[in-house]
Structure formats: structure tokens, C-alpha cells
Amino acid sequence: MEEKSITDDGLFNHNLFIVWKPEYDLGIHIIDEQHKGIVSTINSLFYAMQNKHGENVLKSVIGMVTEYTHIHFDVEEDFLRKCGFSDFKKHQAWHNELRHKLSHEGSKSLWDHNAQEFLDFLKDWWIDHICEKDRIFRDYLLSGA
Ligand SMILES: [Fe+2]
Ligand SMILES: [Fe+2]
Numbered sequence: 001m002e003e004k005s006i007t008d009d010g011l012f013n014h015n016l017f018i019v020w021k022p023e024y025d026l027g028i029h030i031i032d033e034q035h036k037g038i039v040s041t042i043n044s045l046f047y048a049m050q051n052k053h054g055e056n057v058l059k060s061v062i063g064m065v066t067e068y069t070h071i072h073f074d075v076e077e078d079f080l081r082k083c084g085f086s087d088f089k090k091h092q093a094w095h096n097e098l099r100h101k102l103s104h105e106g107s108k109s110l111w112d113h114n115a116q117e118f119l120d121f122l123k124d125w126w127i128d129h130i131c132e133k134d135r136i137f138r139d140y141l142l143s144g145a
Contacts, residue, residue, distance in 0.1 A: 017046035018123055024130050026138040031079065034072040035130050041065045042122050049115055059108065065122065066107045069098060076134075085137050094133055098125060 018039045025032045041064045048061050073095040080088050101110075110118045 015050075017043050017119065018127070026130075026134060028079070028138065028141075031072075031076055031134070034068070034075060035126075035134075038065070038068050038072060038126060041068050042119070042126065045122075046119055049119070058111070062107045062111055066102050069102060073099065080137055083137075083141060085140060087136065087140070091133065091137060094129070 020036055020039055024035065026035075041061065045058075045061045045065055048057050077088075077092055077095065080091060085091065107118075110121075
């Protein structure tokens with residue numbers, strides 16, 4: 001369900017592509033903040049597309065999504081190493097799939113090929129990662145294993 005803003009008066013389209021839900025929080029502050037940050041950059045990309053922003057703006061926002069993804073993976077992996085997470089390699093491999101896709105195929109070329117498809121892919125990937133994959137280490141840490 002998309003959220004409407006009070007300023008959604010036809011002049012500005014403020015529909016959010018991904019609406020953050022409280023159940024997305026893992027309870028690990030830096031990771032939750034970064035997940036919200038990534039969702040925010042994806043929403044900015046959607047907004048830029050909807051409002052037909054120019055190539056320079058789009059390029060910057062696509063760069064933000066990509067850079068933030070890399071920063072988040074590095075921070076999360078450092079955190080998981082320090083916690084001694086037993087399934088670290090498997091989790092890192094999931095991150096590497098997206099790292100590989102964004103750097104080898106190139107975020108900008110994925111966007112140019114089909115912008116809506118790229119946005120849908122990012123949305124699905126991140127919702128699955130936040131709600132399913134990252135929950136695995138959260139549950140592991142909570143279990144005190
Ligand atoms: Fe992760
Ligand atoms: Fe994550």
C-alpha cells in the first residue's frame with residue numbers, strides 16, 4: 001500500500017515507492033539506520049524518475065544507491081565478523097551477488113535498460129534481505145549462540 005502525503009496535490013507526486021514499516025527494524029541501530037537510508041535512496045530514485053529529473057540528477061541518485069549499498073555491506077560484514085556469526089560466508093555470498101550485479105552489469109546500464117525493472121528488482125532484493133536474510137543473524141544473536 002503506497003502512502004500519500006498531504007502535499008500530494010497533483011503538482012508533486014509524493015507517493016513513496018517503499019514505505020518503511022516498524023517490523024522491518026532488526027533492533028540493531030546502525031544496521032536499521034542504514035537499511036532506512038538505502039530505502040530512502042531508492043525512494044529518491046523513484047521520485048526522480050516519476051518527476052522526470054534530468055540525466056545528471058538520475059546519475060547522482062543511482063550512484064548514491066550503489067555507494068550506500070557497498071557501505072552498508074562493509075559495515076554489516078564487519079559487525080557480523082566481530083559477533084562471530086556462524087553463517088558469515090553464506091551471508092557474505094548473498095551480499096556479493098548484489099555487489100557483483102551492481103558493479104559488473106553496472107547500476108547505470110541496468111537503469112538505462114529498464115528503469116522500472118531495476119527499481120522493482122532493488123525493492124524486492126532489499127525487502128527480502130531486510131525481512132528474511134538479515135533476520136537470520138538477528139535471531140542468531142538474540143539466541144545467544
Ligand atoms: Fe545483509
Ligand atoms: Fe543489511
